[in-house]
Amino acid sequence: MALQSLSLQLYSVRHALDDDLPGTLARVAEIGYRQVEASHKLYARGPELARAVREHGFGVPTFTSPLVALPGREVPDVEEVFAAARELGATAVIDTYIPEEHWTSRADVATIAAGLNAAAEHGLRVGYHNHWWELERRFDGRTALEVLADDLRPEVVLEIDVYWVAVGGEDVLALLDRLGDRVRFLHLKDGPISRDNTQQLPAGRGKLPIDEIIATTPQVEAGAVEFDEYAGDIFEGIAASFDYLRPRTAA
Template sequence: MNDQISLQLYTVREAFTADPDAAIRRVADLGYRHVEPYDLTVFADVLHGALHANGVTAPSAHSHVIDVDLDPVLDAAEHLGVATVIDSSITANHWESEAQIVAKASALNAAAKIARRHGIRLGYHNHWWELEAHFSGVTGLEVFAAHLDPDVCIELDVYWAAVGGADPVHLIDALAGHVRFLHVKDGDLSRDMKRQMPAGRGIVEIDRILAAAPDALRIVEFDDYAGDVFDGIGQSIAYLRC
């Protein structure tokens, strides 16, 4: 089961910024064998040695890939052995019309065509605003996915999807095979990030969601956390191993 569990490194950003090697070692000691780097182009060189020294890999990473120079992103991904690079956010003002959404999907498809030549897949990670946007009863994220090439993936943040008013299980089905990664966190469905909780501690239907996407990589994440973040990610991996 550890092979299906990863950690978004933004979760431990303070420890990672202070001492990358020590932070990766603590993550590995908790049982994580995969991580998801953030700001990929910034940290690729720092991460390379730390991951190798601790037997940790980075199957996915976050970096903006839409309407940017992709060369540094793809170079960093190849350096770390990252197979999938995921755009972490398209800001809320780009989800106000179907035309805006289709334009962003087309831009991601164009970037994915370039990345494909390097053997790298691209994807997109949601927040809540893509689910609050509705067009003829369909969420903005569903409109977006309907215009993506088949190999462009969605990393479904199950917490933010629920905050946006969606049923993550319905979304997994509606997004038609695009969901290959899940950001897993729990909480009370507040936008107060410090109220986020380890998996199984809040009101998100984590078990039901995981069952709906059995092959998706489970990526533990907190946008913020009120307690000891290493204790929190330790609770999450223990829950996901069960």
């Protein structure tokens, strides 16, 4: 079984993007990536992102932005977010980071689910991306992430960061099996299973069972390479992940 498609989360090269967005996306294309996961924050800087996406023919299966308004959390105009996603050709808008302090109770989870469900009324699919705390936090013996999934509308999807699942103490394959078809996108990073972001490694060089993860998620539409940090040259890191995952990708 192979990934349906391979993408790069542009957060991985954010520092290079700050210095030279067109040049960075040119390097990403030279490595071989044909899809990227872009963000509203990056899009809102100006027309360079959309221009570079068109120039290099990138697909943008997923577009990220805060969607759920919570105390102390700024959310951009949701209509503008979805308009930007449509311009880039995205099929889903993913809320990628709801901080740990908003996951303290079952009521917190219900509030997050309600926000995601409301965002799903804007015409594109909506999704949520996990970190480790949604796995560490448990309610009635179940992870907060699974409790969230129960509260979501059927069309709201999950983008599972498999590394953070492992850091959160869960068996990655077992969790993916329990979540089933709700999982439509993956974030693929590797490493020693540590919260120290500088220890993250290219896919295939750490402790995650990448091949088994791919085999157990045939419904996944895109796997996105991501590094929160990288101790080496980030372009070498994303190239190493590409070289490992491309033979495991159908298109």
